[in-house]
Amino acid sequence: MNAVACGGLAEVNPGQRPLFSYLESTEAEGRGFHPSDGAAGGMGVYPERNKLWYNGGNGIREVKKLQDVALKRVGIMGGTFDPIHYGHLVAAEAARVAFQLEPVLFVPNRLPPHKKDYPVTEAKHRYLMTVLATITNPHFEVSRVELDREGYSYTIDTLRELRASFGPNVELYFISGADAILDLLSWKDVDELLGLCYFIAATRPGYKLSVELGHLTQRYARKVFKVEVPALAISSTDIRRRVKEGKSIKYLLPEPVENYIYKHKLYRT
Ligand code: ATP
Ligand code: MG
Numbered sequence: 001m002n003a004v005a006c007g008g009l010a011e012v013n014p015g016q017r018p019l020f021s022y023l024e025s026t027e028a029e030g031r032g033f034h035p036s037d038g039a040a041g042g043m044g045v046y047p048e049r050n051k052l053w054y055n056g057g058n059g060i061r062e063v064k065k066l067q068d069v070a071l072k073r074v075g076i077m078g079g080t081f082d083p084i085h086y087g088h089l090v091a092a093e094a095a096r097v098a099f100q101l102e103p104v105l106f107v108p109n110r111l112p113p114h115k116k117d118y119p120v121t122e123a124k125h126r127y128l129m130t131v132l133a134t135i136t137n138p139h140f141e142v143s144r145v146e147l148d149r150e151g152y153s154y155t156i157d158t159l160r161e162l163r164a165s166f167g168p169n170v171e172l173y174f175i176s177g178a179d180a181i182l183d184l185l186s187w188k189d190v191d192e193l194l195g196l197c198y199f200i201a202a203t204r205p206g207y208k209l210s211v212e213l214g215h216l217t218q219r220y221a222r223k224v225f226k227v228e229v230p231a232l233a234i235s236s237t238d239i240r241r242r243v244k245e246g247k248s249i250k251y252l253l254p255e256p257v258e259n260y261i262y263k264h265k266l267y268r269t
Helices: 019-028 086-099 123-134 155-166 178-184 190-196 210-219 236-244 255-263
Strands: 043-046 051-055 060-065 073-079 104-108 140-142 171-177 198-202 224-227
Touching (some): 073 155, 086 104, 086 198, 104 123, 171 178
Parallel strands (some): 073 104, 171 198
Antiparallel strands (some): 043 051
16 A cells, blocks of 8 residues: 555655655556646646645645655756757746756757757857856756767767766756657657656647647656747747848847857858
């Protein structure tokens, strides 16, 4: 008999297992759960109220403060960030708040395997722009893990490395836009990826998440979550094109990044 069947979470030793792993094990026993929904019949999280809920059949009752139960949950926002813009920042912040991630690591890639046809901007510039864009958010950090690794930047290698460095008591949440999540989950390594982290799929204008993700989440129900992001139809491709054509990029990205682009004459050709 597990803690739910006994009538609450009192018996759970918070030090032993990360929250979602714990919830997963209860789901395996047929109770069902999704951390972002409040449906009856199991357990989940009210992110905005910072509480874990439990419903044993007699209605929802709040049991514990989230931080008392969960161990650390770290977000990972991977990207080329060429350049970083408000679409990235808003998606990362929405995921951070919804899943209480601390910190969110922005991981600029060195050589993205899926962008082989287009020469990405020197890593130094992309790294510094990412630092400039994230500096005012105390919950955001920038990781050099991919920049310092030779060769193409495969997400699976990064997750293996971060998994090993954070240890078993930290849950990793890979944040990705609607376009990228569908790519990630069609990879051959998908089973290993899902063993290393959870995925948060952020909505992105122009990409339909619901149908495909609905299909995928059925398969990976306990590992892939969705977060609604205020729609920002901004892309790095569009920003690069605008700079090249001499058009304004104001308000599409943080001002220090805009100034950096002009100072270093990026994206002119
Ligand atoms: P590019 O046009 O060069 O591909 P991009 O704007 O797609 O650039 P990336 O660095 O490729 O930016 O994206 C990194 C991550 O951020 C991806 O998971 C992507 O889906 C997500 N993302 C990018 N822009 C948005 C946006 N406007 N809304 C939500 N997610 C986004
Ligand atoms: Mg992209």
